[in-house]
Amino acid sequence: MNHEASQFAQELEQIGRRVLDECRGLPDSILQFPLPLSEPCSLLTLAVQLAHTIDYWVLIQIGDKPHLTLKANEGNSISTFAELNHCYEQWIKNTHTILDGLPDAFMDLFIGTRPAEKSTRKRHQEKYALTARMCLIRALTQCAHYSGQIMLIRKFLDDGSHLFSEVKQEQQVCS
Amino acid sequence: MGNETASYAVVLERIGKKVLQALQDLPERALDWVPPLPVCHSLLDCATELITAGEFWINTVIAGQNTQSIERDELLVVLYTYGEHSYLIARYERWLHTLHEILDELSDTCMDMVIILPPYHRAFVNKGPATVRDCLLHLIECSAYKQGKILLLCQFYKEAEQLSTQNIDQPEESTSYQTSEAKTYSTMQADD
Numbered sequence: 001m002n003h004e005a006s007q008f009a010q011e012l013e014q015i016g017r018r019v020l021d022e023c024r025g026l027p028d029s030i031l032q033f034p035l036p037l038s039e040p041c042s043l044l045t046l047a048v049q050l051a052h053t054i055d056y057w058v059l060i061q062i063g064d065k066p067h068l069t070l071k072a073n074e075g076n077s078i079s080t081f082a083e084l085n086h087c088y089e090q091w092i093k094n095t096h097t098i099l100d101g102l103p104d105a106f107m108d109l110f111i112g113t114r115p116a117e118k119s120t121r122k123r124h125q126e127k128y129a130l131t132a133r134m135c136l137i138r139a140l141t142q143c144a145h146y147s148g149q150i151m152l153i154r155k156f157l158d159d160g161s162h163l164f165s166e167v168k169q170e171q172q173v174c175s
Numbered sequence: 176m177g178n179e180t181a182s183y184a185v186v187l188e189r190i191g192k193k194v195l196q197a198l199q200d201l202p203e204r205a206l207d208w209v210p211p212l213p214v215c216h217s218l219l220d221c222a223t224e225l226i227t228a229g230e231f232w233i234n235t236v237i238a239g240q241n242t243q244s245i246e247r248d249e250l251l252v253v254l255y256t257y258g259e260h261s262y263l264i265a266r267y268e269r270w271l272h273t274l275h276e277i278l279d280e281l282s283d284t285c286m287d288m289v290i291i292l293p294p295y296h297r298a299f300v301n302k303g304p305a306t307v308r309d310c311l312l313h314l315i316e317c318s319a320y321k322q323g324k325i326l327l328l329c330q331f332y333k334e335a336e337q338l339s340t341q342n343i344d345q346p347e348e349s350t351s352y353q354t355s356e357a358k359t360y361s362t363m364q365a366d367d
Contacts, residue, residue: 004308011312037334108178133179137186140312141319148323159212 005102008136012054013092015143019047020088022154028080030157043153047088048078050146054091057139061111062132063098099136107133179286183311184278187229188271190318195267197329198222199260205332206259218328219259225321226270232314236290237307238277281307 023031023043031047034040059065078084110129130138198206198218206219216224234240254262286308 007308007312011316015316037330131178131182133182137182137315140316141186141190144316144319145323145326148320149327151320152324152327155212155215 003100003102004104004107004133005099005136006096008140009096009099011140012058012095012143015140015147016050016054016088016092019050019147019150020085022150023047023081023084026081026157031081031084032079033157035153041149043150043157044078044084046146046150046153047084050143050150051087051091053139053142053146054095057135057142058095058098059091061130061135062102063094065094065098102132107131107136111135179283179308180278180281180311183315184275186315187274187318190315190322191226191229191267191271191274194222194225194322194325195263197326198263201329201332203258203260205329205336206263208332210328210331218325218332219263221321221325221328222263223266225318225325226266228317228321229270229274229314232310233274233277236292236310237281286311 026043031044032042034042078087108131111132201218206222207217209215209217253265286306288307289304290307290310292305292310
């Protein structure tokens, strides 16, 4: 039977790979395309936020890793799918390295109070201590939340391109 | 209640409350809004789907209960009498109540207990026999995924409504522009 922490690693990897699949094949300009919202977000920014979530909850809180997948503000430098893919492969590898060997007894330990200076996700800092399990549940919840938004945006983009191709076809017929 | 089950209950409750709050912040008509996408449901349907999934995994799969009960008829009465907001609140409150009723009774030793899943749902959890923990992890992921979608759709609705309000305001602006233009024109005529 799998350890509890390694189950989380598998779930997180599945989410990460699904997000990569959604982004794969899209031109970089579409990945960066900001949605017309008051707080502009794009597929790329959401995907990078997901990577920051892993950095904060898994690498800092549980792994206490000095070297993160994304150093502070490094997320801004990710602008292509190739860079995103590399970043995701890195966090998936790091996540398995940290979680696969974690004994079940570790899950109830209070650990989640490590400072977040290393991460850009300061808003996630907790006022109270969290167990390793709570940190992993937070990571899972937030990653799934981002993946839901990414899938929805992808759906909007697909529908848009579908409409665009219909218009193109109509134009061709007319000409 | 064990530490592990308590953690799952807290997270599921938080997701439910967050979604409910976001929907309560919208006007009642927004619940019937269907995003302009193929195979997309109304916000009310999306919010209901989230609880239906929770009821399925917690009540049916883990607790082995039958979710088809008289309470559902009572909820429909709330829907037709008081409207969709009240229905959602009642539905979420009932869901959170049963969620705690079931998970609060579970000890951590139950988490590794193997559960027989209906064939269709076997693919959704990890390979091998599914445990209570597998089901709860799947439910949390599934609920958070739906939460992400619903919150983004709420944001789209709010911003679209703001835009349409601005568009309604625009003719007034043009009227005032015409008025000032007319004033200028009448002033010019007076000067002549």
